[in-house]
Amino acid sequence: MxxxxxxxxxxxxxxxxxxxxxxxxxxxxxxxxxxxxxxxxxxxxxxxxxxxxxxxxxxxxxxxxxxxxxxxxxxxxxxxxxxxxxxxxxxxxxxxxxxxxxxxxxxxxxxxxxxxxxxxxxxxxREEKFQKRRPDIRPGFFPISLKPKLARALVNLSGVNKGTIWDPFCGTGGILLEASLMGLKIIGTDIDPLMIRAAKQNFEHYKIKAKVYKADAREEIIKCKAIVTDPPYGRRASTNKVIIKKLYEEFLAHVYPFVDIVVLMSPNDLKIKTKYKLVHITDDFVHGSLTRRIYVLKKKENPMPNPQQELIQPRKHVNHNQC
Ligand SMILES: C[S@@+](CC[C@H](N)C(=O)[O-])C[C@H]1O[C@@H](n2cnc3c(N)ncnc32)[C@H](O)[C@@H]1O
CATH class of the missing domain: 3.30.2130.30 (VC0802-like)
Known part of the structure; x- marks a missing residue:
């Protein structure tokens, strides 16, 4: 094709x-x-x-x-x-x-x-009109919401065709909304009750069945095919960087025993240690001071063609255990 x-x-x-x-x-x-x-x-x-x-x-x-x-x-x-x-x-x-x-x-x-x-x-x-689901026209809106086009691509990077996607930092539910529209089952958790309320409003608005509740991503255990998520970037206070790194690392260490595939985003200057194998990495330029990095992490051997050689080599500062 x-x-x-x-x-x-x-x-x-x-x-x-x-x-x-x-x-x-x-x-x-x-x-x-x-x-x-x-x-x-x-x-x-x-x-x-x-x-x-x-x-x-x-x-x-x-x-x-x-x-x-x-x-x-x-x-x-x-x-x-x-x-x-x-x-x-x-x-x-x-x-x-x-x-x-x-x-x-x-x-x-x-x-x-x-x-x-x-x-x-x-x-x-492609005739998908992402504009119809723009975050700012959804009932539950916060400026952190992810655009539907990117949210959809993140879900697709997981390679999951059937089963449950869990977003443990679900915010207003942008990723899960796309996953559900693609026929996947969805579970969303977030530490902030305001976000849970906004996500519920959005799912109701789009008539989507979802399980959403308050939980800390470093403690919750959910059986799923993959995690697809967009954790916080720690942009509001630059000294938060250390805390953000700890949050990512603790979260990944927590889910490693029970989740095989994780697709996540982080600021591109954040280095995180994880036991997961890094199988794909892409940058997404947002604006002058923020480039997001998208990672696909897997426990098992990756089915994509030579992704490490091809995709990781140009970015020499990234190695297999750091993302
Ligand atoms: C970048 S936002 C996610 C935005 C989301 N993708 C959307 O489209 O609305 C990050 C979210 O992580 C949540 N969060 C921060 N720390 C958390 C933790 N320890 N456990 C769960 N959620 C947490 C925040 O409340 C926030 O909603």
Whole structure:
């Protein structure tokens, strides 16, 4: 399959696809990811388009285009000027061609990247309107709330397709809201009763079934497929750094015996020791003084393709036991 990744964060977009479709091998051409395996495309937050691969070559090869054609067609390209060049070639190759530019049944995409042409037939286009669930329009709002697009990607990084996601620092419930909309069971806990109230208001508003209650993340024990969470960053008082580091470390040490997968965010300058194996790391730039770091931690061997070599090496200050 061919995945056109959103340009906002290609690392994160790629990791999201690989975590969900469990592909062992992949190739990447700028923002185009090629890999085998399928997943529920509708879950993907950072993928714009999914295409069935037709060819990857330096020129357009001889192809039985009728094999891909249904009812009508249109040509799309990352270089708009190429669309007019390619359309007559496909037209001439088809037995009964009919062009339809909008809502075409056969949308053929041609990406020109360096010397390569990557061609595929569209099977899915993301139309998820994250704006409809913007934190500031939810009834339970605090400025700490995570945006739905990122929240969704974090859940996907866990690779969990079925079962329960626990967010032990759930705040207003942004991560769990997305997890629930993707058909997963959810449990949220937070030390602050105001947050629990806000999360409950949000779940009620979106008619979502959730178990939410007050608890300290360093003490609560919940059986789940994965933890996906966004603990506090300690930004409000810079001297809090030490406390924040302790909070992360105590939390991870506490959940290690009973949780296999943890996806979490922290400020990128925070180093935390953990027994978990670091299998993926991505930075998410927020503003000049805050870049969040996203970690996927696992107890067992990671199924993603060589993530440590590929993703950790460029950031030399991070090693397997520190995140
Ligand atoms: C960054 S916010 C989470 C925001 C959340 N992702 C959202 O979309 O609203 C961090 C949360 O951690 C909670 N928290 C801090 N220390 C905690 C602890 N020891 N146990 C559980 N929750 C804690 C705070 O009350 C806060 O709601």
């Amino acid at each position: 061919i995945y056109e990744l959103s340009g906002d964060n290609i690392d994160l977009a790629k990791a999201e696809v690989l975590a969900l479709n469990k592909a062992k091998k992949y190739k990447i051409y700028k923002n185009i990811l090629i890999c085998k395996g399928k997943c529920d495309y509708t879950r993907l937050a950072y993928t714009n388009l999914v295409l069935e691969e037709i060819f990857i070559d330096t020129k357009i090869p001889n192809i039985n285009w009728d094999k891909y054609y249904k009812d009508n067609f249109c040509i799309r390209s990352n270089i708009t000027a190429k669309e007019r060049e390619i359309a007559p070639i496909i037209w001439n190759a088809l037995k009964h061609p009919k062009v339809q530019l909008n809502h075409s049944s056969t949308e053929l995409w041609f990406y020109f990247i360096d010397k390569d042409i990557i061609c595929g037939k569209k099977v899915y286009q």
